[in-house]
Amino acid sequence: MLVLEGVSRRFGDKSAVSDVDLRIEPGSFVGVVGPSGAGKSTLLRMINRLVEPTAGNIRFEDRDTTRLSGSALRDWRAQCAMIFQQFNLVSRLDVLTNVIAGRLNHMPLWRSLTKSFTDAERTMALRALHRLGIAEVALKRADALSGGQQQRVAIARALMQEPRIILADEPIASLDPHNAKVVMDALRDINRRDGILVMCNLHTLDTARTYCDRIIGMANGRVVFDGAPAEFVGGVIEQIYGADGARIDERMTSTSLGVGGAGQPAPMPA
Numbered sequence: 225m226l227v228l229e230g231v232s233r234r235f236g237d238k239s240a241v242s243d244v245d246l247r248i249e250p251g252s253f254v255g256v257v258g259p260s261g262a263g264k265s266t267l268l269r270m271i272n273r274l275v276e277p278t279a280g281n282i283r284f285e286d287r288d289t290t291r292l293s294g295s296a297l298r299d300w301r302a303q304c305a306m307i308f309q310q311f312n313l314v315s316r317l318d319v320l321t322n323v324i325a326g327r328l329n330h331m332p333l334w335r336s337l338t339k340s341f342t343d344a345e346r347t348m349a350l351r352a353l354h355r356l357g358i359a360e361v362a363l364k365r366a367d368a369l370s371g372g373q374q375q376r377v378a379i380a381r382a383l384m385q386e387p388r389i390i391l392a393d394e395p396i397a398s399l400d401p402h403n404a405k406v407v408m409d410a411l412r413d414i415n416r417r418d419g420i421l422v423m424c425n426l427h428t429l430d431t432a433r434t435y436c437d438r439i440i441g442m443a444n445g446r447v448v449f450d451g452a453p454a455e456f457v458g459g460v461i462e463q464i465y466g467a468d469g470a471r472i473d474e475r476m477t478s479t480s481l482g483v484g485g486a487g488q489p490a491p492m493p494a
């Protein structure tokens with residue numbers, strides 16, 4: 225169980241996240257939605273301590289992660305793999321090396337600096353790429369790949385960490401609908417087959433409804449909705465997005481758009 229209690233973050237006099245309480249079951253697929261500036265990224269980044277909370281605590285299996293330092297903090301960060309909108313690969317390195325980088329926490333510094341990887345590490349990386357359907361690009365430079373392929377490489381790198389949690393910060397915001405669907409399908413497969421908790425910031429509401437079993441809506445740093453996808457309709461959306469809620473065009477980046485005949489975009493709820 226991942227438990228957040230009274231978690232807040234201020235930047236100067238700006239309150240980015242205010243007093244968030246959440247209990248998240250292991251193995252869940254949680255979507256975090258809300259308008260730009262609502263605090264979604266800050267919330268995710270506090271979980272793996274890329275951003276330090278200014279108040280509250282975050283516990284995972286009864287360990288207070290906000291108190292960890294040194295190697296315990298590095299271990300915690302390895303357990304919460306992070307995926308970013310802009311993939312964060314090392315563009316001049318080949319894909320296999322990028323994926324093996326997910327193991328850096330498990331190897332001595334000299335081996336990572338000299339790229340002295342073991343056969344077991346290479347095999348593990350190839351397996352991860354194979355699972356993501358892109359083993360054939362293993363020896364290409366990362367920057368020679370499409371955005372969708374790069375995000376799948378980033379997910380393969382995350383798998384190398386053998387994480388308990390995957391924190392995905394707008395993983396499909398830079399992708400076209402087809403690649404967005406491929407990436408979300410990959411995250412769902414990892415969630416279901418490996419039981420890894422996935423927490424994912426999303427701007428596309430139909431994606432949140434399709435893939436998540438729980439949706440957390442944020443506005444002005446606060447959680448204003450926490451419920452099942454079926455409840456995430458109508459007035460709830462207006463409450464989160466304000467007047468803009470009525471104008472969101474879900475078709476712009478919908479993951480249900482014409483992919484393999486997947487059908488029409490989900491209509492905007494009344």
Ligand SMILES: Nc1ncnc2c1ncn2[C@@H]1O[C@H](COP(=O)(O)OP(=O)(O)OP(=O)(O)O)[C@@H](O)[C@H]1O
Pocket residue numbers: 235238239240241258259260261262263264265266267
């Ligand atoms: N490092 C920082 N320094 C100052 N203010 C920050 C910093 N990071 C975030 N903020 C502010 O905190 C608030 C929440 O930002 P955050 O990035 O968490 O929102 P978000 O919901 O993820 O937005 P978006 O969807 O645009 O990424 C915003 O007002 C933002 O400007």
